[in-house]
Amino acid sequence: QEELQESGPGLVKASETLSLTCTVSDASIDNYYFNWIRQPAGKGLEWIGRIYYTGSSGSTNFNPSLQSRVTISLDTSKKHLSLKLTSVTAADTAVYYCARGVAGGGFDYWGQGTPVTVSS
Amino acid sequence: SYELSQPLSVSVALGQTARITCGGNNIGSKNVHWYQQKPGQAPVLVIYRDKNRPSGIPERFSGSNSENTATLTISRAQAGDEADYYCQVWDTSIGVFGTGTKVTVL
Numbered sequence: 001q002e003e004l005q006e007s008g009p010g011l012v013k014a015s016e017t018l019s020l021t022c023t024v025s026d027a028s029i030d031n032y033y034f035n036w037i038r039q040p041a042g043k044g045l046e047w048i049g050r051i052y053y054t055g056s057s058g059s060t061n062f063n064p065s066l067q068s069r070v071t072i073s074l075d076t077s078k079k080h081l082s083l084k085l086t087s088v089t090a091a092d093t094a095v096y097y098c099a100r101g102v103a104g105g106g107f108d109y110w111g112q113g114t115p116v117t118v119s120s
Numbered sequence: 121s122y123e124l125s126q127p128l129s130v131s132v133a134l135g136q137t138a139r140i141t142c143g144g145n146n147i148g149s150k151n152v153h154w155y156q157q158k159p160g161q162a163p164v165l166v167i168y169r170d171k172n173r174p175s176g177i178p179e180r181f182s183g184s185n186s187e188n189t190a191t192l193t194i195s196r197a198q199a200g201d202e203a204d205y206y207c208q209v210w211d212t213s214i215g216v217f218g219t220g221t222k223v224t225v226l
Contacts, residue, residue: 035215037215044206044217044218044219044220045155045157045163045206045208045217045220046217047208047214047215047216047217050215061213061214063214063215064121064214097162097163104151104169104210105151105153105168105169106153106154106155106165106167106168106169106208107153107155107163107165107208108165108168108174110162110163110164111162112162113162
């Protein structure tokens with residue numbers, strides 16, 4: 001049973017960088033896509049981006065609307081997925097989820113989500 | 121960019137059938153996944169690749185996809201099915217979610 005757990009500061013100042021970590025419990029992270037998804041309060045889900053790791057390298061894809069501000073990386077030794085979102089504004093206030101997926105499939109395991117508020 | 125549209129809300133009587141649509145240009149050519157989200161909880165995958173149920177999802181949940189509309193069907197609706205439901209596809213390696221539908225069981 002895969003488990004994912006997000007962590008990070010719940011409060012970030014406007015114009016600064018939001019940094020979150022997702023710890024992956026499964027024995028193997030190879031051949032899975034690891035995604036970040038967010039949800040502002042009372043609103044729908046927004047896909048941020050993903051990383052796919054196989055062997056010695058990873059490849060990433062990003063939501064075009066966020067691409068210029070987003071970095072996603074994967075520390076395979078620690079099984080930590082990370083998200084960095086630069087130059088945040090109030091519009092980035094949301095619950096942030098990490099989720100696992102397979103090629104052509106949906107997101108089969110999700111973290112519980114971590115709320116992030118951007119303060120002015 | 122690719123867009124998916126869903127009705128804002130769907131109501132269903134207890135024990136009856138609810139159908140939630142997800143509209144998109146030629147969505148029938150894509151794999152559609154469906155998620156159930158209850159208040160304060162993370163989404164749960166209920167249908168993947170149009171019509172497949174993950175382990176533990178009741179047979180009451182089914183899916184179809186053709187031309188410009190995908191549909192999630194909930195048969196014999198129960199009070200516990202009250203939730204928000206989202207469809208999702210991949211559009212050239214970009215994840216896209218539908219606008220979400222709130223299902224109310226009367």
